[in-house]
Amino acid sequence: MLSFINKHLRFFLTGSFSIVFAACYGVPVELENPKLISTKNSDDQAIAGLKVQLFENRNPIDEFYTDENGLVEFYPVQKDKYHYSIKIEDIDGADNGGEFETAKIDITDSNFFEITLKGK
Amino acid sequence: MKLKFKLKTKLHSIYKQIEIKEHKLSYLFLEITRKCNLNCLHCGSDCKADSKFPELTTESWFKIIDYFEKTYSKSVAFIITGGEPLLHPDVFKIGKYISDKKMRWGMVTNGIKLNSSTLHKLIESGIYSITLSLDGLENSHNWLRNSKIAYKKVLIALNEIGKSNIYFKDVVTCVNPKNINELDKLAELLIRNKIENWRLFRIFPSGRAKNNDKLNLSFKQTQEMLDFIAKNKKAYFKKGLNLNLSCEGWISMEKDIQVRDNPFFCRAGINIASILSDGTITGCTNNSEAFHVGNIIKDNFANLWENNFDIFRDRDWLKNTECINCKYFNQCKGSSIHLWENFEDEKPKFCYAVDLEKLKS
Ligand SMILES: C[S@@+](CC[C@H](N)C(=O)[O-])C[C@H]1O[C@@H](n2cnc3c(N)ncnc32)[C@H](O)[C@@H]1O
Ligand code: SF4
Ligand code: SF4
Numbered sequence: 001m002l003s004f005i006n007k008h009l010r011f012f013l014t015g016s017f018s019i020v021f022a023a024c025y026g027v028p029v030e031l032e033n034p035k036l037i038s039t040k041n042s043d044d045q046a047i048a049g050l051k052v053q054l055f056e057n058r059n060p061i062d063e064f065y066t067d068e069n070g071l072v073e074f075y076p077v078q079k080d081k082y083h084y085s086i087k088i089e090d091i092d093g094a095d096n097g098g099e100f101e102t103a104k105i106d107i108t109d110s111n112f113f114e115i116t117l118k119g120k
Numbered sequence: 121m122k123l124k125f126k127l128k129t130k131l132h133s134i135y136k137q138i139e140i141k142e143h144k145l146s147y148l149f150l151e152i153t154r155k156c157n158l159n160c161l162h163c164g165s166d167c168k169a170d171s172k173f174p175e176l177t178t179e180s181w182f183k184i185i186d187y188f189e190k191t192y193s194k195s196v197a198f199i200i201t202g203g204e205p206l207l208h209p210d211v212f213k214i215g216k217y218i219s220d221k222k223m224r225w226g227m228v229t230n231g232i233k234l235n236s237s238t239l240h241k242l243i244e245s246g247i248y249s250i251t252l253s254l255d256g257l258e259n260s261h262n263w264l265r266n267s268k269i270a271y272k273k274v275l276i277a278l279n280e281i282g283k284s285n286i287y288f289k290d291v292v293t294c295v296n297p298k299n300i301n302e303l304d305k306l307a308e309l310l311i312r313n314k315i316e317n318w319r320l321f322r323i324f325p326s327g328r329a330k331n332n333d334k335l336n337l338s339f340k341q342t343q344e345m346l347d348f349i350a351k352n353k354k355a356y357f358k359k360g361l362n363l364n365l366s367c368e369g370w371i372s373m374e375k376d377i378q379v380r381d382n383p384f385f386c387r388a389g390i391n392i393a394s395i396l397s398d399g400t401i402t403g404c405t406n407n408s409e410a411f412h413v414g415n416i417i418k419d420n421f422a423n424l425w426e427n428n429f430d431i432f433r434d435r436d437w438l439k440n441t442e443c444i445n446c447k448y449f450n451q452c453k454g455s456s457i458h459l460w461e462n463f464e465d466e467k468p469k470f471c472y473a474v475d476l477e478k479l480k481s
Contacts, residue, residue, distance in 0.1 A: 006142075009135040013128060014382055020288075021382065023147065023392055024366045024458065025405050026199045027226030027249040028288040028317055031146045031391060034195035064222070073194045074222060 037113045039070040039088060041098060046070025047117060049096045051089045054107070057082055076107065088115060122374070129373045129451055132383050140390055140433050145192050145425060147387070149394035149405045150181060152214060153203040157232050159266050162294060162335050164327040164406050167203045174398040176416075178210040182217055184395060184416060189221050191422050197248070198225040201405060203397070206233040212245045219246025226250060226288065231277030232270065239280045249288035252277055252315075254306065256299030263298060264335075282313035290317040292366070295345050296335050303348050311359045318356075320345060321366035324459060325469055326408065339479045342472065346371075350378040369459070369472035370452035388457040389432020393425065403432050406458040437463040448473055 010019060022028040039047045050066040054076060064072045076084060084107035090100040100117040107113070153175055156167035176184075188196055198218050205211050205227050218225040226249030227242065234252070242250070255264045258271040265271075281289050291310055293299070299306075303320070310318055322342060323335045337345065349365055356363045365379040367386065376383045388403030389411075395401060399417040401424060413428045414421075431437060438444060438454045440463070446452070452473065454460070459468035 006135055006138045009131055009138075013132055013135060019382060021147065021387065021391075022251070022290065022317075022319060022367065023149075023199075023387070023404050024292075024319075024321055024368055025201060025228060026147065026149060026392075027228055027251040028290050029147055029197040029199070029224065029226060029249055032195070034193050062222075075195050075224065 034073055034075050035107060035113065037066070037072040037074075037086065037088075037115065039066050039072075040114070040116050041100065042116060042119065045097065047090075047096055047098075047100065049092050050100070050117075051091045053087045053089070055085045055087065058085075086113075088117065090117070125372070125374045128377075128383075132373065132385075133451060136385055139385070139387075143390050143425070143429070143433065145188075145196055145391060145393060147199065147392040148188060148196055149199045149201055149392070150184070150214070151201050151203070151394060151396045151405050152176075152181060152205055152211065153208045154397045155207050156202065156204045156230075157207055158204070158230055158270060160230075160328070161264055161266055161332060162296075162323045162327075162329040164324065164329055165203070166327040176395075176397065176399055178213065180399075180417075181210075181214050185214075185218055185221070185223075187421065189223060194221070194223050196223065198223065199249075200225060200227045202228075204230055204232065206238060212241045215242065215245035215247055219248075224248040228253070228292075229277070230265065230270070231274040232267075234273075234277035234280060236280050239277075239284060243284060243286065247286055249290065250281055250286050251290040251292055252281060253294075254278065254291050254310075255294050255296075257302045257305055257309075260296075260299040260302060264294065264296065278309070278313045278315065282315055288317060289315050290319065291315050292319045292321070294323045295320050295337060295341075296323055297337060297341060298334075300337065300341050300344060303345075304352075307352065307356055307361060307363070311356070311361050314360065316360060316362060318361055318363045319366045320349065320363070321368050322470070324368070324406075326406065326458075326461070339470075339475050342470075343476055343479060346375070346379055346472075346476075350375075353379065368456050369470075370448065370455045371472045371476075372448070373451075384452075384455075386456045389429040393421075393429075403429070403457055408458075408461045410460070410462050411457060431463075432457060441465065442467045446474060 019031045020028050021031050047070045048068045052064045052072045053060050054062040066072050088103045099120040154167050154173035159168050215225050228251040231252050255261045261271040322337050323329050329335050353363050370384045394405045395416050399415045400412050401414045402412045414424045443454050455468050
């Protein structure tokens with residue numbers, strides 16, 4: 001909640017949700033914006049080994065795999081006015097506890113994405 | 121003070137309080153060496169070629185990176201610095217170790233060793249942000265950098281960085297009495313070389329800069345530097361160069377938003393920590409020994425981060441200083457940590473707000 005309030009305060013103060021900071025002896029870095037994806041099946045169980053592809057304006061730019069807790073964490077550098085999305089695919093058949101339909105979602109400013117995948 | 125700035129100041133205070141309460145580690149310096157191929161007049165870290173300062177091994181740096189990956193979020197960015205980081209034999213390995221974990225890293229360099237081949241290796245190792253030190257045109261850069269070839273080399277580095285597709289391409293300039301009149305020429309040079317970010321700061325009196333008056337801007341010159349930024353910020357931005365005053369020094373909101381994208385907030389010990397080359401844990405690398413809180417070799421960082429960084433966060437020690445009586449105290453809170461040497465100091469090494477006001481009166 002505090003993070004949420006602060007994000008909006010920052011927007012009011014600087015006109016931007018993200019913040020680029022550089023310490024005197026350091027380099028510029030975007031301080032915020034981790035994307036935490038959590039995947040589950042319809043029984044609320046985590047799904048491991050899913051392929052998560054990140055798209056920037058519909059071009060694939062990176063890929064990740066969910067861990068044993070069904071989680072992926074990544075950190076896209078989101079450029080203004082670009083569109084970001086992810087595609088979540090089951091690539092190992094039934095090995096991860098079932099076969100799941102592919103899902104696509106938009107990556108918005110939010111940091112957390114909880115996705116329930118339907119069985120095939 | 122206009123209502124708009126009053127409101128912004130108030131909201132910024134709330135913002136800072138929340139940041140302090142959350143103290144999310146986002147920015148971690150790794151000072152991988154104290155060795156340096158230059159012997160700059162102003163070096164606050166007192167770095168030189170024959171530095172005998174103890175250094176952690178590459179294996180230890182790997183372990184440290186593993187620790188931070190496991191203990192904190194992947195959004196922690198690692199800032200590799202020195203000394204001159206490009207002198208470290210394993211700098212590329214350390215960078216790649218970080219980027220293989222899908223974490224971000226950046227580097228600050230004097231550019232002496234930066235040519236197309238080293239830059240290529242940095243890019244292959246996944247570098248995300250780079251800062252090059254450029255301290256003036258030929259004579260003034262070579263003077264401060266105490267070298268006849270430094271400028272020639274930094275121009276090669278500048279050109280290579282400009283051509284690259286590294287996400288953040290940044291230059292820092294230590295403004296001093298010798299280069300203050302060259303700032304417009306430097307801006308042209310950076311724009312020509314497609315550098316996107318430029319930060320200016322004063323030299324602060326620590327390390328070798330401690331007893332060298334020739335390095336310090338007078339307050340009149342400091343005001344000139346601020347005026348230069350305020351006057352040119354928008355025009356340079358249109359040409360692709362984002363000019364900012366560095367994170368150093370509190371100034372009033374009204375003036376701050378003319379010279380910085382983000383209003384002053386010293387994040388040392390709040391979002392920033394450093395592991396120095398011998399394992400010392402502190403806020404920023406330029407913080408004095410009074411702000412060293414432990415050593416990664418023997419201490420549990422997460423414990424220290426939760427319990428021993430109060431000197432950075434609540435700054436209780438300021439109650440014994442002159443700052444406590446200042447009308448700006450509630451907003452400024454003692455300004456930059458790096459401007460304090462000891463908790464017994466009466467005031468910071470300089471103050472952009474009060475010292476500049478004295479100038480006007
Ligand atoms: C300590 S150096 C390390 C990286 C590299 N050797 C270099 O010179 O860029 C990092 C930055 O700190 C700056 N610096 C060093 N001493 C300083 C001082 N006393 N005041 C302000 N900046 C200083 C340098 O100019 C450089 O931009
Ligand atoms: S400022 Fe950088 S280049 Fe100069 S002596 Fe210090 S570490 Fe070396
Ligand atoms: S200690 Fe200095 S360099 Fe570090 S965040 Fe504070 S003002 Fe910036």
